[in-house]
Each structure stands twice: as C-alpha cells, then as structure tokens.
Amino acid sequence: MTYDFDHMIDDPFALLPPSARRTEDMSEGDVLFRQDQSTSGLYLVVEGGVSLRRTSLGGDILNLHKAVSGGYFAEASIFSDRYHCDAICTESGTVMKISKTAVIDMMQLNRLFSEGLTGLLAVQVQQYRAQIEILAxxxxxxxxxxxxxxxxxxxxxxxxxxxxxxxxxxxxxxxxxxxxxxxxxxxxxxxxxxx
CATH class of the missing domain: 1.10.10 (Arc Repressor Mutant, subunit A)
Structure with a gap:
C-alpha cells in the first residue's frame, strides 16, 4: 500500500501567530545549531538542504538525517532542553524557525493544533520506517x-x-x-x- 504522506493532514503550524515563525536565509556550511546547545525551536526547510550530524565517541561524523525542501527537522526540541546533534546547511536556501515556546503554549490551548502536530509526527514516523525499509x-x-x-x-x-x-x-x-x-x-x- 502506498501512502500520500504529503496530503494526509494540514500544516498545524499555520495556526501559530506569524511572530512564532521566522524565515532565515542560509548559505552552504551555515550552522543553525550545535549539539548540546539550548533548544529554541524546530525548523522547516523552505528551500535548500540541512544535514543533521552527530560526532561519535570515536570522532566519526554520523549523518542522522538530511532535511530537504518541505521537510521539518529538530522536532524533538519541543520536548528537550538541548539539541541532540548539529544542523549544518548543505545547500543555500531558506529555513523557517518555529518557536518552541509558541508550540508548547499552543499545544496547551488548542486541541486542533495538538492533534495536527501529533498527526504530523505520526506521518514522519511512517516516512522514517519506509526509508529504513528502503535502506535495508x-x-x-x-x-x-x-x-x-x-x-x-x-x-x-x-x-x-x-x-x-x-x-x-x-x-x-x-x-x-x-x-x-x-x-x-x-x-x-x-x-x-x-x-
């Protein structure tokens, strides 16, 4: 069975006030955040690409995920005090930073937002599982x-x-x-x- 992941749910972040979403231009090599830095929000790649990387104990760089246009990343930052990896721009473009505080506040105030966010995260789990199957x-x-x-x-x-x-x-x-x-x-x- 094939799922149309992109059209299963609406964008819950559209319910946030415009001040909670800020676009930033990025160039290849720019660092959006570093591992262990305090979290302040999650991101959407509007255009371009961002690699999420972590350095292993042995010093090897592990590429955890590559977010491309239309993809969210750092969603775990909503529930974490610190980022768990580095976010490095792999190609120039634009990202939208979504305020962690605004997301948490809206989750408590708006059931539709909470359901939409939960649905978005569930779809991402399905996408990651499908990718793991392909990589196998x-x-x-x-x-x-x-x-x-x-x-x-x-x-x-x-x-x-x-x-x-x-x-x-x-x-x-x-x-x-x-x-x-x-x-x-x-x-x-x-x-x-x-x-």
Missing part, C-alpha cells in the same frame, strides 16, 4: 527502484544517492541498469520515470 535493500538497483517508487527522485540524482546511502556513481549505474531492463526511462538529463 541490499541490491543498489532494487534500492534505487524502491526509492523512485516512493517519490525520492524529486531533485538531483546526487540527492537521491545521498538519501539512500549510495555513492552517486552507484546510483547512476543502477538507474542505467533499470533503464536497460525497461523498468524506467530517462526523459532528460538527470530525469527518469517509471515504466
């Missing part, structure tokens, strides 16, 4: 096919590769193999469609 596919070709079927190829092929933990070379090879198998067709530079 061992064959690069089948992983790419599953990701395209899930709607992950909505930008550059390199973004798709990063999202599904493949090198961009492996992703391009898989796309070419899927086209050779007549399961997909290339319709333009970096543009593919399912057959």
């Amino acid at each position: 596919i061992r064959s690069a070709k089948e992983r790419v096919l599953a990701a395209v079927q899930a709607g992950y190829l909505d930008a550059k092929v390199t973004d798709l590769a990063s999202r599904i933990n493949l090198t961009h070379e492996a992703c391009y090879r898989a796309l070419r193999a899927l086209c050779d198998d007549k399961r997909m067709a290339q319709i333009g530079r970096g543009e593919y469609r399912l057959l």
